[in-house]
Amino acid sequence: MDKHYRPGEKINEYTIIKIIGEGRYGIVYLAQDTDFNKVVIKQLKEDMLKKYPEKVFYEENILKNLNNPQFPKLLSTFKNNNIQGYILEYIQGNNFEDLIVRYEYEFTREEIYMIASQLISIIRILHKNNIVHRDIRMPNVIVKKNKELVLIDFGLARYIDNKTHSKEMDYWYLSDFLIHLYYTSYYPDSNLDIDEKPWFEELDLNKYERTFLKKLMGIDGKYNSIEEIENDLKIISNLI
Numbered sequence: 032m033d034k035h036y037r038p039g040e041k042i043n044e045y046t047i048i049k050i051i052g053e054g055r056y057g058i059v060y061l062a063q064d065t066d067f068n069k070v071v072i073k074q075l076k077e078d079m080l081k082k083y084p085e086k087v088f089y090e091e092n093i094l095k096n097l098n099n100p101q102f103p104k105l106l107s108t109f110k111n112n113n114i115q116g117y118i119l120e121y122i123q124g125n126n127f128e129d130l131i132v133r134y135e136y137e138f139t140r141e142e143i144y145m146i147a148s149q150l151i152s153i154i155r156i157l158h159k160n161n162i163v164h165r166d167i168r169m170p171n172v173i174v175k176k177n178k179e180l181v182l183i184d185f186g187l188a189r190y191i192d193n194k195t196h197s198k199e200m201d202y203w204y205l206s207d208f209l210i211h212l213y214y215t216s217y218y219p220d221s222n223l224d225i226d227e228k229p230w231f232e233e234l235d236l237n238k239y240e241r242t243f244l245k246k247l248m249g250i251d252g253k254y255n256s257i258e259e260i261e262n263d264l265k266i267i268s269n270l271i
């Protein structure tokens with residue numbers, strides 16, 4: 032059984048505030064340093080460390096090599112007997128799941144294009160560093176007060192090998208992410224819309240948007256580079 036640190040207990044110089052998540056791989060805490068700066072601590076689960084020692088360190092290793100404001104910084108690592116993990120910069124803001132589910136925020140076209148453009152920049156940095164995130168979903172993107180986006184949770188991120196781990200997976204997630212944003216301002220007409228339709232029929236998209244989203248998913252052709260994606264988004268954004 033893994034130790035669960037309680038509020039007030041310490042890991043190195045950090046005091047635990049509370050647990051903010053617990054998955055298969057680890058326990059995630061919100062904590063603070065002696066100057067009350069918040070941090071996130073990820074404690075790796077013992078059985079995962081034993082079973083998959085190569086998998087549990089991907090997030091730590093990948094974040095160590097990424098030094099951009101679009102990703103949380105890896106601050107340090109810790110190891111006390113069997114308990115080990117790492118400490119990440121805390122990103123203040125709301126994730127997209129909170130915005131949509133809790134605050135029922137409806138995104139405008141302009142906002143969707145701005146978000147798409149930021150996500151493309153984020154993916155460009157990742158792929159330039161030979162990294163594919165593989166989990167660009169609503170709970171894993173935080174919007175800061177200044178509207179900048181930060182991508183978190185690198186637990187599934189891997190180095191691109193073009194066999195099992197290819198960059199197209201992030202293109203697919205980008206499309207799925209944007210489709211979720213379009214749905215925030217979609218109101219089904221319950222009397223008429225009895226048939227289940229796919230998103231590309233249901234959403235009110237122009238033909239450029241539809242082609243863009245489908246191509247990102249590899250349904251209708253496919254993108255070969257992030258530059259191509261960026262160019263198409265520019266064309267679509269200039270149409271509104």
Ligand SMILES: Nc1ncnc2c1ncn2[C@@H]1O[C@H](COP(=O)(O)OP(=O)(O)OP(=O)(O)O)[C@@H](O)[C@H]1O
Nearest residue numbers: 051052053054059071103119120121122183184186
């Ligand atoms: N650097 C960070 N700054 C702020 N919040 C964070 C940060 N990293 C993670 N969180 C929050 O902590 C919680 C758990 O984090 P994360 O998703 O990385 O862990 P996980 O155990 O892999 O979760 P899951 O099983 O949902 O993938 C989430 O609510 C997430 O928003």
